[in-house]
Amino acid sequence: MSNALRAVALSFHSEPLPESLQLMITCVSEVNRYSWLWSSDSGGAFYGKACGEYAPSTQTALQCFVTYGAEGSLKQKLEPFAKYCSLFARSQLTLEDYAVALENGTRFLQDGASVGHGQPLATPIAMPERTMLANLNYFHYIYYNFSAAFNFSLLINLAVAAAVLAAAAAKHSRANDKLTRLVRAKLLVPSVFGTAHHGETRSLPFYRVLLPTRGEAVLLAAFLALNLALACYNYPLVSTDLDTKAMFLLKCVANRTGGLSFGLIPLTVLLAGRNNTLQWLTGMPFSSMVFFHKWAARVMGFHALAHALLWFVYGIYGQPDPVASMFYDFAYWRWGIYAALACAALLLHAAHFIKARWYEIFLVLHVTLAFVFLVACLKHCAEFGWLGWIYLALGLWGSDRVLRLWRLFFRFGGYTHAYAHVISADDHIYKIVIPHVDLARFRFFPGCYAFLHVQSRRWFWQSHPFTLMRAGEGLEILLKAKKGMTRDLLRALPRDGAKLPLRLALEGPYGHEAPLQAYSNVLLVTSGAGIPGPMSYLQKLTLAPGHVRHFAFVWAVPAEDLLESMRDSLLAAADHVRAAAPTTHFEMRIHVTRPRRGAQRPAWVPAEFVISYGRPDVHNIVRRFCDAADGPIAVVSCANPALDDLVRRYVSEQIARSAHRVDYYDELQVW
Template sequence: MSRIHFLLIWLSLLILSCSAERLEISLRKPPYQCLEGCYDALSLVTFGDIKAKKPTIKDQCNSTSFVSSLALCSSNYCSSKQQIDGWKYITSECEGSKIDLQPQGEVLLSIDTSEVPSTSIFGKKKTVNGTILLDQRSFDAGYRTVNSQWQRLAYSHAFGFAVYLFLIVIVLIGLCNRLLCLMVNRNLPDSPEDPDVPRSTRSPTIWSRGYTWWRKNVTMPALFGYRHSQPWGWVSIPTRMQSILIFSFIAINIIFTCVGYDLFDDNTEDTNDKQAQLLDQLQYRTGVMCVYNLPLLWLLAGRNDVILWITGWSYSSVNLWHRYIARLAVIQAFIHGVVYSIDKRDSLAERFFHRMYWGTGVFALICFIFLVVFSIKPIRTRWYEIFLVTHIALAVCSLVLLYFHLTHMKGKFDPYVYACGAVWGLDRLIRLLRIVVLTYKALSSKGKNTIAVMSNDDSGLIRLSITTSIRIIPKPGHYYFLYHPFSIKPWENHPFTVASWEINDDSTTLHFLVAPQKGATKKWRKRVSKTPERSDNIRLLIEGPYGHSNPVERYENLLLVAGGSGITSMLAYIHTMKYHRQDLRDVVTKKVTLVWVVKNLHYAMDVIQNELKEFVDTSNGIKGISVNIQLHLTKDTDSTTTTLAGSPAMSRDNSKSTGSSPNTLSSPTMFAEKVYQDEETKEPGEKPSGALTIHYGRPEMHYLVDTALSRLVGGERLAVSACGPAAMIDDMRKAVCELYGSEEGKVDGRTLEYFEELFSW
C-alpha cells in the first residue's frame, strides 16, 4: 500500500470522525438570538398563570401572559427579520412540547398596549398577571447573557478549530522547508572539472546566502545553548525552527485561552458576579481547548503519522512536538478541573458521588498528570519498556474516562474522542499490516527467518540477518522495529537501522548490527552466546521501513561520523554506493571519509574485520570512490593502554595517527599495519582507494569538518552525516553552524550540508 493510500485513509477517517454537523464551529450569531434575549429575561419574571416553581418550556408556551410578553418584547426590541426568525424558533420549541403557538402578529393584535406595564427583572420580585413590556435594562441583560453564552460556546470551538488551522500552517512550513532542502540538493551545480579553481572563488548567490542563514540560524541550532540531542535537565531543547513552531502553537493556545470573555453586571445567570462568570467561561474554554488538542497529541505519537510523511521530519522531532502538546493539554485539563472545582465549590462532594462526569473527569485528570510525570527523560531512558506499557495503559484509560466525562455534553465532543481512537487504531493497524506483509512467512511452523551470529564474545556484537517474506528495496537510513514473537513479551519491539542487504528473487535479506544493551538485546545476546557456534536460527518479525534516506551521494565529498553503534547507519550508505549504486540518483561522490569514534576496541575490530573489511582493503573499496576510515578509540582501559603501549605518541588534536601495535592485538593491527596511510604525507592523487588509520582519544568535530572542507577543490561540496551519542551529535551540529557563513574561512549551504541521525527519542 503506497503512502498516498495511507494518507487518504487517514484523512477520510479524520473527516468522518469529525463530521461537521456535530461540531459547533460557527462565528455567526443565530438569527433568533434577539428573541432568546427576551425569553431569557422573561424567564426571571413570575407570571400568575404559571404555577410551576421551576417552569419548563411547556409551562411557558402554555402561558398566555408569557407568550404575549415575549411577542411584545420581540416587536419592541428586535428587527423585523429577527422577529420572524425568533418566532419561528419559539414556535418550533413549543411544538416540541406539543403546543401550537399563534403567529406573532395575531398575538400582538390581542394586546392592548396602552394597558401594558413596563417591568424590570431587577429589584423586588412580584407576580405579574397579563402582558408586560420588559424595560430596556432588562432586555439588555437578557440579550447580553444569551450572547455571552453563545460566545462561550462559539469562541471555544472556533479557537479550538483555529488551532487545527494553525497546525496546517505549521505542516505547510515543514513541507516548504523540505522542498527547499530537496531543491538545494537536486539543483546542486556541477562541480568544475578544474581542481585548481579554489573553493573560495565561488560567489554566493542570494539564494545560497538565504539558505545558509536559514540553516545556520533557524533550522539547525538549539533554541539556546547548544544542547538539543542531549537533555537539558529533564527536558529536550528544541531547535530554533522547532521552537518557533512549538512555542507559537503554545502561544496561540494561551492567547485563545485568555481572550473573548464578556464579563458584565446584570448577567441574568450570575448577576454582578464577574468572578463567577469568569470561572464558568474559563473552565469551559480550557476544557474545550484541551479536547481539541487531544487528537493532535495522539496523531503525533504514532509511527505512521501523516504529518511525518508530509514534512519529512524525523520521528524524534515529531515526538518532541507530542511531548510539548501533551504538557500543554495537561495544563489545560488541570486549569479546567481546578477552575470548575472553585466554581462549584459548594457542591463538590455531591457532584463527585452523584454525577458521572465529575468522578470520571477527576480520574482522567489524574491519568493525564501521571502520563506526563512518567514520561520524563530519566524514566524514559532508564526503564523504556515500563514507560511504554504504563504510557499506553494510562493513555487508553484517560481516553475511556474522558469519553464518560463528556457524556453529559450530549455527544458534542465525542468526535474528538473517536478521532483519538481512530488515529491510534489506524497506526496500530498499519503497524500490523507492515509486519504481516514483511514477515508473514515467519508465522508458520517452519518460519525461522533470522540468523543471529556473535562472531566475537568480547565485542558482544550480534549480527542479525533477517529474510523478509517479500522482495523489498531498502534504503540507507531506514530502520525497522524487530519483534520476538514467541518470547515472554511478544509485543516488545526495538528499532534497528539496516546496515546492508541482499536482494534475492522473491525476498530480501536485511543485515543488522545490534550492540546489546541491558534489556531485550541482552537476552538475545545470552541466547546466541549459549549456542556452541555462537549462531542461532530464530524467528523475528519486522515492522518498517521507517526513517528517511539522505541524498549524500549528490556530494563529491562525504564525511560520515559515527559514534559507537551509530556505525550501522553509516555502513548502509557506503554499502549502497558499492552494491546498489543503480538505486541511487546521479552519484557524484569521489571521496568518503568515515570517522568512527568507539570505546570498545573489540567491537571496533569486529566490524573492521567484517563489514568494513572490503573498504579497508585497498583493492576492494568502492569503484571510483576513495574510502578513508579513521578509527578513534576512546576507552582508556588497561588492555587498551597495554596493547597500544608500543604505538607512537598520539596527539589529541587528531593530526597524527598510528597503525603499529604489539602482537596482543594481532588481528586488529594486521589491518592497521597493512593499510595504514598517514594522510598528511600523501598527495591526494597518490591515495589508495581504501585506508584505515587508528587514532586515540575523541576527535574534535569542528576540526574534522574544517579539515574535510580544506580538502575540497574547485566547486566540490561536502556532506556531513553524523550518527552517535547525543553529545557528539550536538558537537557536530555546533561545528557545522559555526562553519556556515559568508565571511572569510566560512562556507555556504551549497558547499556544506549536514544530515543527522539519532538512535534515541
C-alpha cells in the same frame, strides 16, 4: 453529499445557536427568575412557564421575544418562538394561539423595573431594557466562545499545516545565500544551548530532560504563542444579575479552553504515530516528532485542565447546587472529571526521567491512559457535539495500528528464525542476525530502522527501534544493552560468543534515506554500535557514488572486538573502493578509543582504512573536510549522544562560514 459533508463538519463543534434561540434562552431565563402565582405539575421544566403552562409568564416571554427580536412582521417574529416551544416544551399551542396571548397580555403589562424578583406575579410584565440587553450580551458571549474555540482550533491546525508545508519545501531547497546560511547556522540547526540535544541535561538536581534544536525551539515557541494568544483573545466583561463579571469570565474561558483542547487531540495522536505523514513530508527524524508530540500533548492538557478546573470553581461559587450533586446527577460532569484525571496522569507520568528508567511500564500506562482519556471525552461531550475531533483521533490511532501490523506481517513476513551472539561483553554490545529476509518486499534502504518484536512470553508485548544493516540475503542489528529487554536479552546470551536462537519479527522499515548521491562531498561520522546506518551508506556509495567526488568515513570504535565483528562489511567496502571510479576520493578512518595494551593494527584490516588510537578530533575533522570541499557538502552523524551533539555544533559553524551549501543529517534517534 452536501448534507453528509455538513453533518461531518458539524460533528467538530457544538450546533451553532441562532440569534433567535439565544434570545429565547435569554427571555425564558429571565421569566424563570421571577415568582409567579402558580406551581408547575411538570416539575418546573425550563421552558414550561414561557410556553403556555401559565398565561402571564407566557405573555411576558412573548413580549420579551417580540421586543428584542429581529425586524419583521408579527408572524415572522412569533414563528421561531412557536417552533422552540414545540421542540423543547412539547407545546401544542399554535402560532395563532401565541398571537392572541400576546395581544391579551399587552393590555395588562406592568413595568418590570418596579417589580421585585421575589414578588408573586399574576400579570405579565415588560422586562427592563437595561437588564435584557445585558442578559442578551451575556448569552451571546457565552455561546460565542464555543464558536471561537472551533474557529481558533481550525486556525491552530492550519498554522501547523503551513509549518509542515514550509518544512517540506525547505527539505528540497539548496539555497545558500548569506541570509539563508545565517538563519540555518544560528536559528535552525544548532542545539538550543551549547551542545545539549541528544545528551540528557539536568534542569534540576533530580530531573533530566532532552533539549531541542533551535529550529524545533522556534517552531515550539510559535505554537505556544499562538495557543496562548487565542486562549486569551477577546473576552468582553458583562455584568448581569445572572453572574458576576468574574464568574462570567471564568465560564467563557472554561468553554473556550475546552474546545481548544479537543482541537489538539488529533494532532497529538498523529505526532505519536509511527506511520507519520508529517515525518514523511518534512524529513524530520522520529525523535523530532516525539518532541512535538510531547508539547502538543502538554498544551492540549493545559487547555483541558484549565477547562476542568474553571468549571469546578464555577460549580463551587457560581451555582447553587453542591458540586457533588453535579457529579451524581449529570453524566457529562462525571465523565469530564474522569477525562481530566486521565489527562493529568498522562502528563505527570510522561516525565523524561520516568520514561527513560521504566520505559516498558511507561508505555503500557501511556496507551491505557490515552484510551481512557479518549473514551471519557466521548462520553463527556455526547450531548454537546465536538465528537468529530475524537473520532478523527481514534481513526488516526487505528490506521497507525493497522499499518504497523501490515509492516510486521506483510512487509517483513511475520515471525522468523534468527540468532544473537555477544560482540563485546565489556561494552555490552551484541548482534542479532536474521539470515533470510525477502529484501525486495521489505524494501530496505540505508539509514532505515525497524521495531524489533521478540517472540517470548516475557517480551512479546514490547517493541524497540533499531537501525538495520544489510548482510547478504539477510539483515543485522547491532545492539548496545541498556535497560529492559536489551539488557535481559544480553544476560541470556552465552559469554563465549555462541549463538542463541531467536524467533522475532521486524516492524518497518521506517525513516528516510539521506540523498547523499546528490552531493559532491559526503562525511559520515559514527561511533560504537551506531555503525549500521553509516555502514549501509558506505556500502551504497562505494558501489554507486553518484555525484560524490570526496567521501570520508570516520568511525570511533571502543574496542577491537567490535571492529572484528564488522570484518566482512569492511572488506567488502574496501573491494568496492578499489573498483570505484578514480574521480571519487575515498578517505576512511577508524579510531579505536580504548585499545588493549600493546594493541597493533589487525592484519586483516584493508589498507584503504587508516586506523588511529585515541578519540577523534571531531572539530578538526569537520572543519578540514568542509575547507577542502569543492561543492555541496552533506554530513551524516549516527554516534553516541555526546559525539553526535558535537558534530551538530561544528557543522553549524561550517554552515555559516563555508562558501558551499552544508546539510546536516542526524541519524541518531533519542526520545
